[in-house]
Amino acid sequence: MKLVAGNWKMFKGPAETVAFLDELEPPAGVEIVVCPAFASLAVAVGRGLPVYAQNVHWAEQGAFTGEVSAPMLRELGVEGAIVGHSERRQLFAETDETVRMRCAAALEAGLRVIACVGETEAEREAGETDAVLRRQVAAIPRHDALVIAYEPVWAIGTGKTATPELAQQAHETIKELHDTRVLYGGSVKPENAAELLTQPAVDGALVGGASLEPESFAAICRAAT
Ligand code: PEP
Numbered sequence: 202m203k204l205v206a207g208n209w210k211m212f213k214g215p216a217e218t219v220a221f222l223d224e225l226e227p228p229a230g231v232e233i234v235v236c237p238a239f240a241s242l243a244v245a246v247g248r249g250l251p252v253y254a255q256n257v258h259w260a261e262q263g264a265f266t267g268e269v270s271a272p273m274l275r276e277l278g279v280e281g282a283i284v285g286h287s288e289r290r291q292l293f294a295e296t297d298e299t300v301r302m303r304c305a306a307a308l309e310a311g312l313r314v315i316a317c318v319g320e321t322e323a324e325r326e327a328g329e330t331d332a333v334l335r336r337q338v339a340a341i342p343r344h345d346a347l348v349i350a351y352e353p354v355w356a357i358g359t360g361k362t363a364t365p366e367l368a369q370q371a372h373e374t375i376k377e378l379h380d381t382r383v384l385y386g387g388s389v390k391p392e393n394a395a396e397l398l399t400q401p402a403v404d405g406a407l408v409g410g411a412s413l414e415p416e417s418f419a420a421i422c423r424a425a426t
Pocket of ligand 1: 208356357358359360388389409411
């Protein structure tokens with residue numbers, strides 16, 4: 202079964218989160234998770250879909266202002282977390298090492314993990330895609346409760362989507378390095394979801410912008426069935 206995760210980024214407070222989940226008609230035959238902002242996690246839990254956070258710290262507790270720990274998420278009923286999203290890597294100085302630590306702590310605490318990897322446009326143009334993926338994937342722990350999301354940075358929120366062939370190729374590379382399911386992320390929309398999701402090495406999608414409207418998210422989920 203394919204997995205489709207909606208990453209709401211810093212959108213939707215609690216009221217909008219409840220409204221979205223009340224309106225969404227999730228199809229059968231696909232695993233669906235939503236990833237609201239920290240402030241909206243509590244109201245999202247218990248409304249029919251697994252809820253993941255968008256980040257998680259490696260320590261159980263401590264002097265880490267602004268961070269949230271895996272046991273805190275578990276206590277809320279959150280089932281997993283995204284780790285290493287390119288926005289965290291690019292805007293908040295996330296490194297391969299912090300990604301490794303966050304993944305390990307989350308898994309240890311019993312959370313599922315969507316660990317993100319992907320090259321920037323400059324890295325692709327310099328022919329470094331393979332080396333970047335190898336370096337990033339090497340930092341990700343092996344675990345049954347972990348999936349990788351391949352998200353080429355140049356395709357996130359830009360409207361530029363990887364071609365199905367390019368996605369397939371990158372997923373094959375990742376799967377050679379790490380025996381896990383690999384989701385594709387980067388401007389997935391109802392119009393392009395089917396062609397991406399029918400690639401044999403594409404095990405699902407991590408969806409940003411198009412996951413914010415119930416009908417567009419449901420359409421992508423239907424494309425994965
Ligand atoms: C994302 O946030 O993981 C993402 C892929 O965003 P978008 O679908 O908007 O490109």
